[in-house]
Amino acid sequence: MFDNKEHTNIEQLGEFGLIKHLTKNIKLGQPSTIKGVGDDAAVLDHSGKKLLVSTDMLLEGIHFDLAYTPLKHLGYKAIQVNLSDIYAMNGIATQVTVSLGLSSKFPLEAIEELYEGIYIACDKYNVDIVGGDTSASKQGLVISVTSIGYAEEHDIVYRNTAEEDDLVCVSGDLGGAYIGLQLLEREKQVYLENPKIQPDLEGKDYIVERQLKPEARKDIVELLKDIGVKPTAMIDVSDGLASEILHICKQSDKGCNIYEEKIPLDPMTFETAREFHLDPTICALSGGEDYELLFTVKQADYDKIKFKMDFTIIGHITDAAAGCNLITKQGNVHPLKAQGWNAFTNLT
Amino acid sequence: MFDNKEHTNIEQLGEFGLIKHLTKNIKLGQPSTIKGVGDDAAVLDHSGKKLLVSTDMLLEGIHFDLAYTPLKHLGYKAIQVNLSDIYAMNGIATQVTVSLGLSSKFPLEAIEELYEGIYIACDKYNVDIVGGDTSASKQGLVISVTSIGYAEEHDIVYRNTAEEDDLVCVSGDLGGAYIGLQLLEREKQVYLENPKIQPDLEGKDYIVERQLKPEARKDIVELLKDIGVKPTAMIDVSDGLASEILHICKQSDKGCNIYEEKIPLDPMTFETAREFHLDPTICALSGGEDYELLFTVKQADYDKIKFKMDFTIIGHITDAAAGCNLITKQGNVHPLKAQGWNAFTNLT
Numbered sequence: 001m002f003d004n005k006e007h008t009n010i011e012q013l014g015e016f017g018l019i020k021h022l023t024k025n026i027k028l029g030q031p032s033t034i035k036g037v038g039d040d041a042a043v044l045d046h047s048g049k050k051l052l053v054s055t056d057m058l059l060e061g062i063h064f065d066l067a068y069t070p071l072k073h074l075g076y077k078a079i080q081v082n083l084s085d086i087y088a089m090n091g092i093a094t095q096v097t098v099s100l101g102l103s104s105k106f107p108l109e110a111i112e113e114l115y116e117g118i119y120i121a122c123d124k125y126n127v128d129i130v131g132g133d134t135s136a137s138k139q140g141l142v143i144s145v146t147s148i149g150y151a152e153e154h155d156i157v158y159r160n161t162a163e164e165d166d167l168v169c170v171s172g173d174l175g176g177a178y179i180g181l182q183l184l185e186r187e188k189q190v191y192l193e194n195p196k197i198q199p200d201l202e203g204k205d206y207i208v209e210r211q212l213k214p215e216a217r218k219d220i221v222e223l224l225k226d227i228g229v230k231p232t233a234m235i236d237v238s239d240g241l242a243s244e245i246l247h248i249c250k251q252s253d254k255g256c257n258i259y260e261e262k263i264p265l266d267p268m269t270f271e272t273a274r275e276f277h278l279d280p281t282i283c284a285l286s287g288g289e290d291y292e293l294l295f296t297v298k299q300a301d302y303d304k305i306k307f308k309m310d311f312t313i314i315g316h317i318t319d320a321a322a323g324c325n326l327i328t329k330q331g332n333v334h335p336l337k338a339q340g341w342n343a344f345t346n347l348t
Numbered sequence: 349m350f351d352n353k354e355h356t357n358i359e360q361l362g363e364f365g366l367i368k369h370l371t372k373n374i375k376l377g378q379p380s381t382i383k384g385v386g387d388d389a390a391v392l393d394h395s396g397k398k399l400l401v402s403t404d405m406l407l408e409g410i411h412f413d414l415a416y417t418p419l420k421h422l423g424y425k426a427i428q429v430n431l432s433d434i435y436a437m438n439g440i441a442t443q444v445t446v447s448l449g450l451s452s453k454f455p456l457e458a459i460e461e462l463y464e465g466i467y468i469a470c471d472k473y474n475v476d477i478v479g480g481d482t483s484a485s486k487q488g489l490v491i492s493v494t495s496i497g498y499a500e501e502h503d504i505v506y507r508n509t510a511e512e513d514d515l516v517c518v519s520g521d522l523g524g525a526y527i528g529l530q531l532l533e534r535e536k537q538v539y540l541e542n543p544k545i546q547p548d549l550e551g552k553d554y555i556v557e558r559q560l561k562p563e564a565r566k567d568i569v570e571l572l573k574d575i576g577v578k579p580t581a582m583i584d585v586s587d588g589l590a591s592e593i594l595h596i597c598k599q600s601d602k603g604c605n606i607y608e609e610k611i612p613l614d615p616m617t618f619e620t621a622r623e624f625h626l627d628p629t630i631c632a633l634s635g636g637e638d639y640e641l642l643f644t645v646k647q648a649d650y651d652k653i654k655f656k657m658d659f660t661i662i663g664h665i666t667d668a669a670a671g672c673n674l675i676t677k678q679g680n681v682h683p684l685k686a687q688g689w690n691a692f693t694n695l696t
Contacts, residue, residue, distance in 0.1 A: 016686075034398060038599070039507050040436035040583060041402035041497070047395065050382060054389035055479055055494055057447040061486035088388035099405040099492055131403055138409035139487025144447055146403055146494040149389070159387050235388060251386070338364075 008108035019134050021108070022115050026129050030094045032150070033128045042130035044095060049150035052093075054085035060140030067191075068184045068199075071110055073212040075117025078143045081238070083125055084216035084291045086149035088236035090157040093149040093218070095130045096122065100144075101137030114143075125218060155230065157295070160251035162233035166296035168256060168315040169231075169305065171220045173264040174241055175280055178287025179272045180204070180211030186276075206268050214291040220310060221293075227304050231295035242285040243338035244294045245315075246324055255322040258315035258336065261329050285326070286339040356456035367482050369456070370463050374477050378442045380498070381476045390478035392443060397498035400441075402433035408488030415539075416532045416547075419458055421560040423465025426491045429586070431473055432564035432639045434497035436584035438505040441497040441566070444470065445479040449490030462491075473566060503578065505643070508599035510581035514644035516604060516663040517579075517653065519568045521612040522589055523628055526635025527620045528552070528559030534624075554616050562639040568658060569641075575652050579643035590633040591686035592642045593663075594672055603670040606663035606684065609677050633674070633684070 013021060023037045035043040058064060058078050079096060086093040098118060102111060122129055127147070187199035201208055224231065233252055235244045241263065249256050263284050273280040296317055297305060305313070324336040361369060371385045383391040406412060406426050427444060434441040446466060450459060470477055475495070535547035549556055572579065581600055583592045589611065597604050611632050621628040644665055645653060653661070672684040
């Protein structure tokens with residue numbers, strides 16, 4: 001993987017040397033960052049605002065496969081996955097801490113690539129890296145990110161506050177990340193069987209990028225603020241649409257009707273799902289990793305959102321007794337089930 | 349390891365089931381915790397105070413060995429290691445997030461044991477668990493904790509603010525955690541060679557506990573406040589006294605004289621080091637994992653601290669040109685070197 005590159009052994013640098021090397025280019029841009037890397041703890045000041053904190057861990061072999069995941073993309077994605085949770089609270093992300101468990105097989109140049117992706121993501125989303133931990137790992141690569149953000153109390157959107165008749169909206173399109181993963185897995189198998197065959201990803205950039213380099217939807221949070229719409233409930237789509245809408249309905253003690261024909265699918269997602277003999281709707285419902293925002297909006301806000309291209313109205317909230325249903329294109333009613341990607345059954 | 353216990357397969361529970369099971373007994377006690385586990389992010393309010401954030405990752409095979417580490421102790425230690433960083437800023441720890449990577453070989457009961465230790469530590473130190481992530485791990489157990497605390501701006505103590513002539517103090521005693529580890533490693537080897545021989549840890553409780561169940565020194569932060577002493581610089585002893593005092597001196601652009609005869613050693617640490625043909629002073633200087641607080645105090649505060657039993661004056665800060673020195677019992681001057689436990693060379 002790193003054969004054409006320069007190799008610097010991280011053991012020579014030692015832990016403090018490595019941390020120093022990796023953090024020397026950190027630029028702090030947030031007024032709320034008082035002290036970043038370099039002491040026992042970071043010092044932050046979000047005076048007057050509510051603080052938002054979220055954390056996610058990515059493990060090699062479970063959440064990513066280095067056979068087809070460029071380290072720069074992985075670093076970028078590790079940040080996006082975490083920022084997405086802050087935006088899902090209708091907040092602004094401001095800081096992250098990044099802990100890495102690194103196999104000794106990694107030369108310094110590989111870790112630099114990983115960090116480059118982390119830097120690019122933080123820079124683009126205006127987030128400061130304020131701390132972390134770097135250690136050897138005897139097993140595989142481990143990336144644990146904690147993201148910190150803020151919001152005014154009246155702006156925070158929880159999962160458990162959807163109301164009957166609210167419109168259910170989702171940003172972007174769904175299922176692409178999952179079908180991109182199927183494609184990468186297939187090309188990996190082809191390569192393993194015959195290393196001379198080059199991966200065939202031609203024309204599939206969009207879905208491959210959805211898997212390898214997702215974007216957290218900070219822009220949606222900003223857009224909703226601009227048009228004066230505060231969602232009544234919100235969550236990010238990490239485990240698939242079905243799992244996420246069930247979280248909102250269960251925690252809000254409500255039901256929902258989701259219309260299959262309204263679920264936004266990119267044409268490439270649709271086409272490639274067909275190639276794999278998969279139902280594109282199932283990819284959207286159960287695929288996950290799209291990191292879009294799923295939110296509910298009062299009917300009264302319909303006029304403000306009806307012409308917005310960045311998200312789609314896919315259904316509405318009902319009372320709990322009506323259950324959580326998918327209305328198919330044929331008009332059939334199916335109870336929604338969370339068959340999201342399960343990190344545990346994945347192991348079996 | 350879990351042979352006499354009930355086994356519940358975590359795959360049956362699934363990720364959400366497991367999280368629900370593990371978090372159902374969380375009690376929130378901090379007024380600053382607005383919303384804990386259960387949404388995309390935790391919501392906190394530390395209005396008017398500066399926020400402190402620190403993170404540490406513990407990896408199986410690097411930071412702990414399950415052959416001799418009870419899971420309850422490990423959970424307890426994972427929290428202590430993190431809180432220690434908040435206290436080292438002279439702050440009060442209030443919240444933690446806990447991310448776990450779990451091997452599928454772990455039955456639910458094992459994870460419950462781990463969590464029990466986490467709960468006990470959080471309860472004892474009055475800290476809320478407000479978030480986390482739980483995932484399968486294909487390799488070993490991974491524990492990543494982020495701790496959050498607060499302090500008034502004028503109370504925060506950094507590493508880089510030691511002044512010439514300040515007294516260097518350290519809480520408790522040093523080297524015990526390291527020599528406890530040597531003992532556990534020896535007994536593991538004996539056991540591996542002959543499983544019929546029971547581990548011989550008789551009378552060694554103190555040093556074994558120093559390794560397996562350290563206590564972060566919240567009490568020292570409180571004591572210093574009570575006696576009206578604000579340290580000029582502070583750090584926690586995770587990598588050994590030498591490494592930590594060098595951090596303070598380097599970041600403060602100062603030197604120091606540390607007196608070997610003043611370094612606090614428990615008699616059991618001293619005795620057991622001798623049994624292992626190790627120099628007890630080297631264990632204190634380079635052993636690490638004691639999680640004591642190392643801090644500097646103005647000479648003017650000497651009268652306030654001179655009779656305190658909870659910490660020891662072990663030297664003083666000099667100008668940078670004088671270097672960082674250990675004055676041996678024989679009066680020889682040796683430059684201090686950080687030969688702390690290095691997570692990377694450890695792998696070789």
